[in-house]
Amino acid sequence: MKRYRKYIRPYWKSFLLGPVLMVTEVIGEVLLPAFMANIINIGAVRHDISYIVKMGLVMLVTALVMMVGGIGGAYFSARAAISFAADLRSDVFRKVQDFSFRNVDAFSTGSLITRLTNDITQVQNMIMMGLRLLLRAPGMLIGAVIMAFVMNPQLAVILLVVIPLLSGAIGAVIFIAYPRFEIVQKKIDALNSRIQEALVGARIIKSFVRGSFEEEKFARSNEELKEAGLRAFRVVILNMPIMMLAMNVTTLAVVWFGGRQVLFGTMPVGDLTAFTTYIVQVLMSLMILAMVLLQSSRAVAGLKRITEVLDTKVDLSDEDASEKEAVVSRGEIVFEDVSFSYYKGDQGGGTQAVPVLSDLSFRIEAGETVGIIGSTGCGKTSLVQLIPRLYDVDQGRVCVDGIDVREYSLRNLRDGVGMVLQKNVLFSGTIAENLRWGDETADLDSIRMAASCACADGFVSGFPQGYETNLSQGGVNVSGGQKQRLCIARALLKKPRILILDDSTSAVDTATEAEIRRCFAEEFRDTTKIIIAQRITSVMDADKIIVMEEGRIAAIGTHEELLAGCDAYREIHESQMSREVSA
Ligand SMILES: Nc1ncnc2c1ncn2[C@@H]1O[C@H](COP(=O)(O)OP(=O)(O)O)[C@@H](O)[C@H]1O
Numbered sequence: 001m002k003r004y005r006k007y008i009r010p011y012w013k014s015f016l017l018g019p020v021l022m023v024t025e026v027i028g029e030v031l032l033p034a035f036m037a038n039i040i041n042i043g044a045v046r047h048d049i050s051y052i053v054k055m056g057l058v059m060l061v062t063a064l065v066m067m068v069g070g071i072g073g074a075y076f077s078a079r080a081a082i083s084f085a086a087d088l089r090s091d092v093f094r095k096v097q098d099f100s101f102r103n104v105d106a107f108s109t110g111s112l113i114t115r116l117t118n119d120i121t122q123v124q125n126m127i128m129m130g131l132r133l134l135l136r137a138p139g140m141l142i143g144a145v146i147m148a149f150v151m152n153p154q155l156a157v158i159l160l161v162v163i164p165l166l167s168g169a170i171g172a173v174i175f176i177a178y179p180r181f182e183i184v185q186k187k188i189d190a191l192n193s194r195i196q197e198a199l200v201g202a203r204i205i206k207s208f209v210r211g212s213f214e215e216e217k218f219a220r221s222n223e224e225l226k227e228a229g230l231r232a233f234r235v236v237i238l239n240m241p242i243m244m245l246a247m248n249v250t251t252l253a254v255v256w257f258g259g260r261q262v263l264f265g266t267m268p269v270g271d272l273t274a275f276t277t278y279i280v281q282v283l284m285s286l287m288i289l290a291m292v293l294l295q296s297s298r299a300v301a302g303l304k305r306i307t308e309v310l311d312t313k314v315d316l317s318d319e320d321a322s323e324k325e326a327v328v329s330r331g332e333i334v335f336e337d338v339s340f341s342y343y344k345g346d347q348g349g350g351t352q353a354v355p356v357l358s359d360l361s362f363r364i365e366a367g368e369t370v371g372i373i374g375s376t377g378c379g380k381t382s383l384v385q386l387i388p389r390l391y392d393v394d395q396g397r398v399c400v401d402g403i404d405v406r407e408y409s410l411r412n413l414r415d416g417v418g419m420v421l422q423k424n425v426l427f428s429g430t431i432a433e434n435l436r437w438g439d440e441t442a443d444l445d446s447i448r449m450a451a452s453c454a455c456a457d458g459f460v461s462g463f464p465q466g467y468e469t470n471l472s473q474g475g476v477n478v479s480g481g482q483k484q485r486l487c488i489a490r491a492l493l494k495k496p497r498i499l500i501l502d503d504s505t506s507a508v509d510t511a512t513e514a515e516i517r518r519c520f521a522e523e524f525r526d527t528t529k530i531i532i533a534q535r536i537t538s539v540m541d542a543d544k545i546i547v548m549e550e551g552r553i554a555a556i557g558t559h560e561e562l563l564a565g566c567d568a569y570r571e572i573h574e575s576q577m578s579r580e581v582s583a
C-alpha cells in the first residue's frame with residue numbers, strides 16, 4: 001500500500017476535503033429529525049406559529065448547508081479519485097513501455113489492456129465511493145445512535161438489540177456472497193479476454209470463417225458469467241427483505257413502547273417521529289456499509305493486478321551497461337555459443353524449458369549480406385531478435401563490433417540496428433509520420449529516397465494525398481506487400497549499420513523484391529544486411545547463407561557451396577525450383 005501514497009500526496013487536500021465535507025451532510029441529517037420533533041412538541045402542540053416559522057427557517061438553513069457540503073464532498077471525492085487514477089494509469093503505462101518482450105509475453109497484451117483500463121477504473125470508483133461513504137455511513141450510524149439515546153435512553157435500548165441482530169444477518173450474507181463475487185470477477189476477466197481476442201483477430205476470424213465458433217466460445221463465457229452473477233445475487237437480494245423485516249419490526253417495537261410512553265405523558269409525541277427516523281438511518285447506514293464492502297471486492301482484485309504490473313521486474317535493461325557511450329560503428333556481428341529459450345525454468349507453467357536456439361556460433365563481417373533460411377519454427381526470428389536485444393541470451397554472448405550487446409545502452413544499440421519485424425505494424429497517422437519513426441528530422445527528400453529504395457515511392461505517389469495519406473489503425477488501408485515495403489522504408493530511414501529483414505518481402509512479388517535487393521547492394525553497400533526469407537531466390541546472391549534446422553545451424557556457405565555440400569539446402573532448392581517450373 002505504501003507505493004500508492006505518492007498518488008495521494010499531491011491531492012491530499014481533495015482526499016481530506018471530500019470526507020470532511022460529507023460530514024456536514026451527516027450532521028444535518030441527524031439534526032433535522034430533532035428539529036422536526038421540536039416543531040411538533042413545541043410549535044404544533046402549543047399552537048406557537050412564530051416558533052414553527054423560526055424552526056422552519058433553521059431547518060431550511062441546515063438543509064442548504066447540507067446541500068453545499070454534499071456537493072462539495074462529492075466534488076472533492078471525485079477529484080481525488082480521478083486524479084489518483086490518472087497518475088496511476090500513466091505510471092502503469094510507462095512501466096509497460098519499459099517491459100521487455102518477455103515481460104509482455106508473461107502477461108499477454110489483452111490482460112495488460114484490461115489492467116490499464118478496466119482495473120484502474122474499478123479502483124477509481126472504489127476511491128470515489130470510499131471517500132464519500134468512509135465517514136458518512138459510520139458517521140450517520142453513530143450520530144443516529146447518539147441522538148436516539150439522548151432523546152430517549154429507554155426506547156433506544158431497542159437499537160442495542162436490533163443492531164447486533166441485523167449486523168449478524170448482513171455479515172452472514174456478505175460472508176456467503178463475497179467469494180461468489182470473486183468468482184463473478186474472474187468470469188468477467190475471462191469474458192474480457194475473449195472479447196479482446198475476438199476483436200484483435202477479427203480479420204483472421206472472418207477469413208477462416210470461424211465466426212460461429214468464436215460466437216460459441218463467447219456464448220459459453222457469457223453463460224458462465226450469467227450463472228456466477230445469478231449465484232451471487234441470489235444471496236445479495238436477501239439483504240433487502242432482511243433489512244425491511246428488521247425495519248418494520250423495529251418500527252413496530254418503537255411505536256408499541258413509545259406509544260405507551262406518549263400515552264402516559266413521559267414522551268413528547270414529536271420524539272416518536274424523530275425516533276422512527278433515527279431507526280431508519282441506523283439501519284440504512286448498516287446496509288450501505290455492507291454494499292460498499294461487497295462492491296470493493298472487484299476493486300481490490302483490480303488493485304492486486306495493477307500492483308502485479310508495477311512490481312514486475314523488467315528483465316532487460318541497460319542500467320548496468322558498461323559501454324553506454326559506445327555506438328554501433330561498423331556492423332560486425334559475432335555469436336559465441338549462444339543458447340536461448342522463451343521460457344525460463346520457473347515460469348514455464350509446466351512447459352519444459354526446451355531451448356529454441358542451442359550452441360550457435362558464427363561470425364558476420366561488417367558490410368556482409370547474410371541470408372537465413374530454414375523451415376518455419378526453426379528459430380530464425382528468435383535468432384535475429386537477439387541482435388537488437390529484444391530478448392537476452394540464456395548462455396553465451398552476442399557481440400556487435402566486439403562489444404557484448406548487453407554492454408551498449410539500449411538506445412545506441414537499437415539506433416544502430418534496424419529491424420523489420422515479421423509481424424510488422426504501422427501506426428495511425430500519415431505515411432510520412434510513420435516513416436519518420438526512423439528519423440524524426442527527415443525531410444521529404446530523404447523520405448522519398450528511403451521509400452524508393454524500398455520500392456514504395458511508386459505506389460505512395462500514386463495515392464491522391466501521397467505521403468500525407470492517412471493510414472487508419474495499423475495500416476489496414478494498404479495491402480500486405482505495400483505495408484511490408486513501408487516498414488522497410490521506415491527502417492532504411494534510420495540509416496542503420498545493421499539491417500535485419502525478417503521475412504519482410506514475403507508479400508512482395510519477385511520482380512519488386514529483386515529491385516529492392518539491387519538497391520540495397522548499391523545504396524547500402526556498407527550496411528550489414530541479414531535477410532530471413534522463405535524463397536531461396538531472395539538469398540542466393542548473399543555473401544553467405546545460414547541454413548537453420550531446429551534451433552541449430554545446419555550449414556553456412558554461399559549458394560554454390562551449399563548446393564554442393566548441404567542436403568537440407570539442396571532439398572529446399574529443388575522443391576522450390578520444381579514448384580516454379582510447374583507454376
Ligand atoms: N514469444 C514466444 N514465446 C514462446 N515461444 C515462442 C515465441 N516466439 C516463438 N516461439 C517458439 O520458438 C520457436 C522458434 O520460433 P521462431 O524463431 O519464430 O521461428 P521462425 O522465425 O524460424 O519461424 C517456435 O517453436 C515457436 O513456437
Ligand SMILES: [Mg+2]
Binds near residue numbers: 381
Ligand atoms: Mg519467423
